[in-house]
Amino acid sequence: MKPLSSLTLPLLTACTLVCATTTSCRQESSLPPVATSEGVDSSNIAALNNIETQSISSYKGWDFGKEAYLHTQNILDFGVRPIESEGHKKTQDYITKKLEKCGWSVMRQSFTTSTPYGERTFTNLIARHKDATTTPNVVLSAHYDAKQLDNFLAADDAASCVAAILEIGENLPKHDQELAKQMELVFFDGEEALKPNIVYLKDGLYGSIYYSQYLRNDVNGPKKLYANKPAFGILLDMIGHNNLSVKIPIDTPYSLLKTYLDVVAKHDLQDRFGIAKGSILDDHYPMNEIAGLPTIDIIGDFSSKDWWHTTDDNLSNISQNSLNVSIQVALEIMNAQLLKK
Numbered sequence: 273m274k275p276l277s278s279l280t281l282p283l284l285t286a287c288t289l290v291c292a293t294t295t296s297c298r299q300e301s302s303l304p305p306v307a308t309s310e311g312v313d314s315s316n317i318a319a320l321n322n323i324e325t326q327s328i329s330s331y332k333g334w335d336f337g338k339e340a341y342l343h344t345q346n347i348l349d350f351g352v353r354p355i356e357s358e359g360h361k362k363t364q365d366y367i368t369k370k371l372e373k374c375g376w377s378v379m380r381q382s383f384t385t386s387t388p389y390g391e392r393t394f395t396n397l398i399a400r401h402k403d404a405t406t407t408p409n410v411v412l413s414a415h416y417d418a419k420q421l422d423n424f425l426a427a428d429d430a431a432s433c434v435a436a437i438l439e440i441g442e443n444l445p446k447h448d449q450e451l452a453k454q455m456e457l458v459f460f461d462g463e464e465a466l467k468p469n470i471v472y473l474k475d476g477l478y479g480s481i482y483y484s485q486y487l488r489n490d491v492n493g494p495k496k497l498y499a500n501k502p503a504f505g506i507l508l509d510m511i512g513h514n515n516l517s518v519k520i521p522i523d524t525p526y527s528l529l530k531t532y533l534d535v536v537a538k539h540d541l542q543d544r545f546g547i548a549k550g551s552i553l554d555d556h557y558p559m560n561e562i563a564g565l566p567t568i569d570i571i572g573d574f575s576s577k578d579w580w581h582t583t584d585d586n587l588s589n590i591s592q593n594s595l596n597v598s599i600q601v602a603l604e605i606m607n608a609q610l611l612k613k
């Protein structure tokens with residue numbers, strides 16, 4: 273593990289385990305997800321997912337998590353999806369078709385770059401609502417590639433997050449067209465390192481680095497896709513696992529950190545949504561550092577999960593109720609942050 277010289281904080285990477293201890297104690301909570309000493313009881317999804325009992329989001333009649341769970345299942349059915357695999361290609365097609373069906377235009381941002389194994393081609397998918405009239409203001413993102421490991425389906429890393437964005441893409445235009453029109457949905461390729469560990473600017477984060485460079489250059493130059501820099505970004509990574517535990521990077525841009533803490537406190541979700549002890553090297557990092565786009569990484573506490581980067585990260589690792597809560601928290605952060613503008 274190689275910390276970045278510019279960082280004084282301990283550095284975790286989504287692909288290199290550095291800090292493996294957590295000391296937070298779980299507490300009972302009457303709000304979803306229902307916490308027990310064993311964590312979320314995902315066998316009780318149907319009851320917990322009754323929208324009438326949820327009090328997080330102001331969007332009514334949206335069965336949060338339901339479609340995301342089905343999308344996760346469908347993506348896993350394509351098999352493993354490291355770059356250049358059949359499953360990877362099928363996932364691209366799936367994302368594109370699902371979004372185009374509900375009013376989004378999907379652009380392919382393909383590029384070739386050097387990797388430890390020579391030149392490779394990657395493709396980010398970027399979606400905007402067809403009725404959008406302005407440059408995007410909010411970037412919601414996740415990575416769709418999976419690490420190349422035998423039989424590794426990467427259910428929560430990050431098929432579930434792609435699935436959550438698809439659910440938002442399908443439902444948000446019906447509930448809040450003004451917000452949908454301000455959004456850019458981004459599906460990063462090549463988050464995972466081809467070698468075991470992410471090494472910044474050398475291996476891993478390929479898609480987010482390219483996207484961030486493009487955005488920075490475009491805003492400062494031709495303005496082909498971005499008339500202005502969006503206000504902020506939200507990255508989702510590992511937000512659908514059983515016994516949900518999210519820990520965002522400690523160096524999250526202050527305004528977003530404050531919004532996150534306010535939303536979490538307002539809905540009494542402190543036992544599920546916390547802060548990691550260090551910085552995390554994930555796709556939000558180039559968005560902050562290269563594009564200068566303040567971005568929060570809503571990321572599961574991978575350092576404490578024994579299923580992370582193993583074949584146990586399969587569909588049985590995914591809880592519809594965890595997706596339900598994470599999606600609502602992401603939407604709440606989005607709306608609260610926009611009010612600060």
Ligand SMILES: [Zn+2]
Binds near residue numbers: 287419429581
């Ligand atoms: Zn990973």
